[in-house]
Amino acid sequence: MKLVVTVPAYNEENSIGKVIKEIPRIQEKVDRVEILVINDGSTDHTADAADIAGADRIISHVRNLGLGVSFRDGLNEALDMGADVIVNIDADLQYNGAEIPKLIEPILQGNADIVIGDRQIDKLDHMPTGKVMGNKLATWVTRRITHLPIRDAQSGFRAFSREAALKMNLTGDYTYVQETLIQAANKNLVVDQIPIEFRKRSGESRLVSNLLSYAMSAGATMVRSYRDYQPLKAFTAIGVVFLIIGLVAGLRVIRHYLTTGTVTPYLPSAVLTTVLVIVGLQAVVFGLLADMLKTQRTFQEEILYRLKK
Ligand SMILES: Nc1nc2c(ncn2[C@@H]2O[C@H](COP(=O)(O)OP(=O)(O)OP(=O)(O)O)[C@@H](O)[C@H]2O)c(=O)[nH]1
C-alpha cells in the first residue's frame, strides 16, 4: 500500500518545509509514504525549501498555471508513482498533516472512494465573514448539483483512492474543488467526510477570494455542470421558456387564424411568436445534440480510464 501526498504550492517558501515535516512517514497499513510537491512557477525558494525538507519528488512549472492545473498534474504524477491512495494537502500549513491517517482510514477500510476533510467553518473564529459566506455559498451550490450531503466543498485536504483518481478527468485551471465532487457524484463514487483541524493562515492568501469571486465561480460551476451532465434537461428548460412566451404572445393570433384563416391584423405578434417558437424549438434540438455529446463523453472517459489504468 503506497500513499502519495500531493502538495500544490505557489510562493510558500515559509511554510512548505513545515508542511512536509508534519506528514507522518510511518503509518499503519501503509508500506510507503511519498511526498510530491507541485511548484507552480513560484518566484521564491519554494522548490529549495521543499527539497531540504525531504520532498520525494518536485514538479516545477516554468510559470504560474493555476491551482486546477497543478492539482491535475499532481494526481496524474501520483498515479505514475504507483499510488494506491492519494492525499492532497495545501502548502500554507492550514491543514495538519498528522491527521492524514485519520483522513485515509475510510479508503483503507474500503468504505469510501474520496474523503473530504471538513473544516467545520461555523466553529472557526479566524475566518473572515466574507470568506465564510463565500464558502457556504459554494458548498450550497455543490450540494444542489451533486445531491451529496457535502459540508465543506472548498476544503483542500482530501484523500482519493487510486480508482477515484483514475476516474477524474479535470479541466478547470483555477481550482479543482467542486469539479472533483461533481465528477464523483456522476461516477457514483462514495464520498465520505470527516472533521479536521483548520489553522489560521500566516501569510497572504495565494488564491484571491472574496465573496464576488466565490459567487462568480459558483455560478460558472453550476452552468458548466448542467451543460455537461444534464444537457437535455437544461436546454429543454430554456426552450420551454421561449415556447411558452411565444405561445402566450401568439394566442390571439392563433385564435384569429383558426377562425378566419389569416393573421393580417396581428402581423407584429405573429412575427414575434414565430421567432420565439423557432428559438425555443432550436434550444430543444441543441439539448438533443448535447445529450449525444454527453454519451460520447461517457465513452471517451471510459477509454481514458482504461488507458490510464
Ligand atoms: N499550484 C498552485 N497552487 C496555488 C496557486 N494559488 C494557490 N495555490 C496553493 O493552493 C493552496 C491553497 O491556496 P490558498 O491561498 O491557501 O487558498 P485558500 O486556502 O482558499 O485561502 P486562504 O484561506 O486565504 O488560505 C496553497 O497550498 C497554495 O500555495 C496557484 O496559482 N498554483
Ligand SMILES: [Mg+2]
Ligand atoms: Mg489556505
